[in-house]
Amino acid sequence: MSAAPEKPSLLPASLERLYAVFVKELIQLRRDRLTFATMIAIPVMQLILFGFAINSDPKHLPTAVLDNDHSAFSRLFITSLKATDYFDIRYALAAPEQIDPLLLAGDVNFVVEIPQDFARNLAAGENPAILVIADAADPTAVNGAAMALNGMAAQVFTRELLGPLHRLSSKPAPYEVRLQKRYNPAGETRLNIVPGLVGTILTLTMLIFTALSVTREVERGTMESLLAMPINPVEIMLGKILPYAMVGFLQMALIAFAARFIFNVPVVGNLGTFVALTMLFIVANLSVGYTFSTIAKNQLQAMQMSFFFFLPSILLSGFMFPFRGMPDWAQDIGSILPLTHYLRIVRGVMLKGAGFADLTSDTAALGAFTLAAMTIAVLRFRQTLD
């Protein structure tokens, strides 16, 4: 035999084959309009649905008022409360003892207590305080109302404080609204939930895209041809993962945009860090999906495996329940899952301004997970039809 002529250009040839699969997958992706539309629509829809469902800004919250003053000012304050639409005044209380039972029973979200001599103290410039007790067990439920309350409080007496009382119409307001959050004083759910949703949505969509990639070729019969060609499992795998990484990038951009402009969750940290680590997370999930597709016998099985992976990701990653609050075994399982590490990363970057240096262990865990998944996929990939 003559010497093999193509040996020296081994790497470019390999990249060429990888590129062949890459282009093929892109074309198929583009042609499968339904899937493509789903890919773009799912993340936005889910974010908006989940985001608003969880972060809804409920109005007409049941409120009780304990007016100890019975002055024109106190009545005006109460009327203004109603005007914000956030408060639905259901109870007019007569005594402080009535407050706690209502809150505990969950009959009201708010109790407004106007102190005795409020009007007189106001006129005397003594800066009286109105106490608003909020049931913050469900912090999202009361956040909007609390904000509206603050906004209203500054302006409510502007018109009344004319003439001799004009000196009081200064800013800040001549009285104080003391908001007392009960049960969950620092519950910033919105900030917590939206970055978590970024991770959850990416997990679900990325997983499903690659979970079908190999099984689909087997079911359509194209795998037989592909295997008869001079191409190796690594080339096939990378060629199949890369196009979806691009889709993942697009999804990430959409989600980040929605998070910023619809839910007002800022990215405090470096945007480059966010993009780089999110891409790593995307590739991690694509690798898991691809691994499933090399194990599953058909597309249905691949879907089932994806959901089997997705459920613990949601439950044990710290998305649903605080990670540190879970039992040790659950934390151990959770530590394997990419979403767990990504949640720490994304919350760190988006909310706390963390950088690469602060996130090394979670980044390493994601990297190790990706590598392990890809290794299993390559080993599991059936190069023959045996």
Added chain:
Amino acid sequence: MSEAPEIVIDVRGLNKSFDGKRVVEDLSMQVRRGRIHGFLGPNGSGKTTTIRMLCGLLTPDSGDGTCLGFDILTQQREIKRRTGYMTQRFSLYADLTIRENLEFIGRVYGLRDSAARAREAIERLGLGGRADQLAGELSGGWKQRLALGACIMPKPELLLLDEPTAGVDPKARRDFWDEIHQLAHEGLTVLVSTHYMDEAERCHEIAYIAYGHLLARGTVAEIIAQSQLSTFVVSGDNLAGLVETLKHTPGVDMVAPFGAKLHVAGRDAAALERVAKQFSSPELVWERDAPNLEDVFIDMMSRAQDNYS
């Protein structure tokens, strides 16, 4: 390839089982360069499995050999690079256009200018106006032509065709075989499995395989001669009744109606002669005839059934 070996496929003692069922048993075969080698046998006889073992898609349980001078057990990659395999079921991407499919193959095989090579192949196939049509939308005959075009685009040295003409009309089949002969003339070696006798007769050599065993091989004439089958053609009235009677007559191994005539064959020439005399009458004319390939195969199949199944 200057020193191309004369024997392109040379395998010995191939065995393959699936779930304990022997599909190919102790199969040895040689195929020479530039020949069209027909692979015949009933359904489930192991044709596809053998072809898959030759191109590295299946690993034999035992046995060894070479394909294009490369070891079928260790050098599958080299074999794949030089072999075109046309699967039984259409296995190009239905959701890619003709052009995109060919370009994909060009890139995987590392062809220098895959776009230009794809254009050439499209022209050669006469698909010029339909290059941007989805491959899945083509008719059966065109799919088959495209699949062949895709196989030969990387300029392989060996072509493995697994029932390439199943479900294709006679005109398209004829064209297909003309193309195969042209390719063989250019030096390509072809191994093709088929169920059609007319196609078998267009092969340079044929191999007959049943129940995983290679039963006969050689040219059509050799196989007919090897069979040592005597054949009579019977014409007359009421042949339908005769079929049943003859089937249970000693000396008759095969009875098959062909239009208004009956083919009767037997391995024992003298015994069949006696049967012919016994049943001859003015209404039933018995004429000696050379057996055709189908007679031989049907006879071999029934014998193989007795021996192996």
